[in-house]
Amino acid sequence: MQQPKTRFAPSPTGLLHVGNAYSALICQAWSKSKRAGLLLRIEDIDFTRCRSEFTEAIFQDLDWLGLKWPEPVRIQSEHFDDYRRAIEHLRELGVIYPCFCTRKSIEAEIQRIGLAPHAEEATAIYPGICRNLDVDEQSQRMLSNPFAWRLDIEKAMTLMARPLQWHDESGAAHPANIDHDVVIGRKDISFSYHLSVVVDDALQNISHIIRGQDLEASTGIHRLLQNLLDLPEPTYIHHGLLETLNGERLAKRNCSTTLRSLKELGVKPEKLKQFLLDVENPVWPFAPDDHDQIIRQLA
């Protein structure tokens, strides 16, 4: 039997924060307890948000935290050809279609058919505007208009021999629901996170995918893509998210405490690890400027 293997796959869109550290430590603890491999992968396909200095910072901050990973690290921006090949495969299967819509045109259509009462809810559900364009019109528009690739969920589901599911570590099956034709090829680079992640997990022989509950909604899409692309099924573990005392999830956009700032305050990585992993559902009780408290408890 192959050695089990997991991965930690951050996107370098900013400095890692304690929520990311929590996820990385869960991957590390799992891999130690199972004598499994742990890879680091840099998911930097979104060049509008990712920066190489944040990639460098990820290596340094994870090293400080005590993570070990084999080299070379897979950096997604160096492998665009792999993802484009997968898009070609899906095109040959006839399960993706070019979508010329803009945010505005999707919102307008959703309002028109009364699918969502508020404009801000629009675009969450794609109403299928470009799903049934005829082939000539598609080819014509592809010559001069930017387009995304969308997965035709209904068509793709007809190719499934069995109901779509994902399995957790206990072997329990979970239904994998997908509610609309998701984008799997962005307008700028012709593939998306959903596609690159399933291609890489297969190429790197990842047997267990450990990631936050916030990504559980993507697991159905990933299982569908794995089936369409003939890729193996990994086991999924969705861990709870580290939250603030107010029950808010820690994220880059709400200015969570970064690992860099903890290191600068003299926090000991071992103490941080204990703090985060010793209870089942930990809470991060410190505000980023709560220096005294942080130093008292973790330095």
Ligand code: GLU
């Ligand atoms: N790169 C993703 C993120 O930083 C994680 C992807 C995954 O674990 O599947 O949120």
